[in-house]
Amino acid sequence: MKRWDADQESVAETPDLAALAALLADRTRAAICMALLDGGAWTAGELAEYAAVAPSTTTEHLNLLVSGGLLAEERRGRRRYVRLAGPEAAETLENLAGLAPYRRVPVRSLAEANHRRALHHARTCYDHIAGALGVAIVEAMSERGLLGRDDGPVLTAAGAAWLTGLGVPDAGPPTAHRAHVRTCLDWTVRRRHLSGAVGAALYRHALEHGWVVKAVATRILTVTAAGRTAFRAQLGLPDEALFPSLALAPPRA
């Protein structure tokens, strides 16, 4: 047990909030991170095109994000693949996005408008389901007593039974690093959707059973006919949550 010595060179450690925030304070870097919320690995070139900046600029941004611990990289041949560093990074991004102000952006083409509508309807959020579909799932589960009331992140006994009945693996015993069940603010609908280990397990289940399919290179999810049947039978989801054409623009703030 050492005592404090006034003459000794002495330092303490504080979390450098500003350093982390500075990583996201740039439009281009923020856009890169939002794109990576699909959970996949992108190459530097893909991100350069997506963000509409020169490849050299992208390199600099990726260097910052990787050394800041937000992104993980993997070099394969002449390619540089980057992805989000982990679930904590993803959830922090989502929560931040839910709290952030909205910005109006012009929609330039019909294709882009359709893309946006599909995103609002159903998409992946790192490793779970977001968008109107994700929000509807949480609300249906709450109504049916599968989740603790409202946004309280509690999986009830009935909820656990429902999951095992579906054949969803138990999400293990709650792991050391990941909260069992969690919700995060959905940035399109401004309501909560299911994340955490249970959210991830449910998404995996839906994929494996063909309830939804994921388009390559985007985060868009499409609900299949089988999926509609399953979501109606299991959770009584309304049509608004099952058909992209019925998804509306988010309510004004």
Place this chain on the structure above:
Amino acid sequence: MKRWDADQESVAETPDLAALAALLADRTRAAICMALLDGGAWTAGELAEYAAVAPSTTTEHLNLLVSGGLLAEERRGRRRYVRLAGPEAAETLENLAGLAPYRRVPVRSLAEANHRRALHHARTCYDHIAGALGVAIVEAMSERGLLGRDDGPVLTAAGAAWLTGLGVPDAGPPTAHRAHVRTCLDWTVRRRHLSGAVGAALYRHALEHGWVVKAVATRILTVTAAGRTAFRAQLGLPDEALFPSLALAPPRA
């Protein structure tokens, strides 16, 4: 139901992550927010002195933070009081701080060293208890089966019974806006402490029963003799969690 029209001026909304992050990307503004994590209202002058910048500079920072929605202000006479806008803002800050890298800062005086040690030992985090004491509470509650295992934010039946036995108000039925029980990363100890509505209720209880007292103008909590007795009897907390002099520097990352 309107159809999309290609010629119509058309906009969509995206969360402006960069705008929110830019608010925190500055050292001074980040320091201000961290200071306000004590949950209290500070005047502009106090923050100027705390952050070691000119009053005029502080004004500019506060304008940005308030109009960005992170801070709420209240003008009383010639004073400008600011506080965090709400629990969501506070929890976002805490989570961000937990994910942020550490920065070494020099400790210039014995007083500052003592201050730091006290902060590490026990402090308020907006409206609940953080520091070694807060972490010890979570761990003791987990060991005793009052909280769902590990960091899973589940309050067990035994936990609910324990709280009512203490006379802690039920934290209401889980409110619409606030998660019932939640944990957030403690930036001194890098482990989780209890937040959410239950964490807040527990802190209020401890204050009202004189288990802890809060020093004015800081976030430091001092455990009283009565508090030591109570924490030992109720949770079996070890002395390390009850005496500031035994609080050690955080382990190296």
Place this chain on the structure above:
DNA sequence: CGGATGATTCGGTGCTCACCGAAATGTGAT
């Protein structure tokens, strides 16, 4: 009514940083 105090406005300064293009590096394919 002064005089003190807290906060704000404004002009000006220096630094940081996002960006690009051109050239260079390294890897894969022919």
Place this chain on the structure above:
DNA sequence: ATCACATTTCGGTGAGCACCGAATCATCCG
């Protein structure tokens, strides 16, 4: 070997912004 392709390095440029001091405004106090 040679060409194509993905990425990186580097120098330079321009814009944004954190900061201060001096002056001003508003409020409280004697």
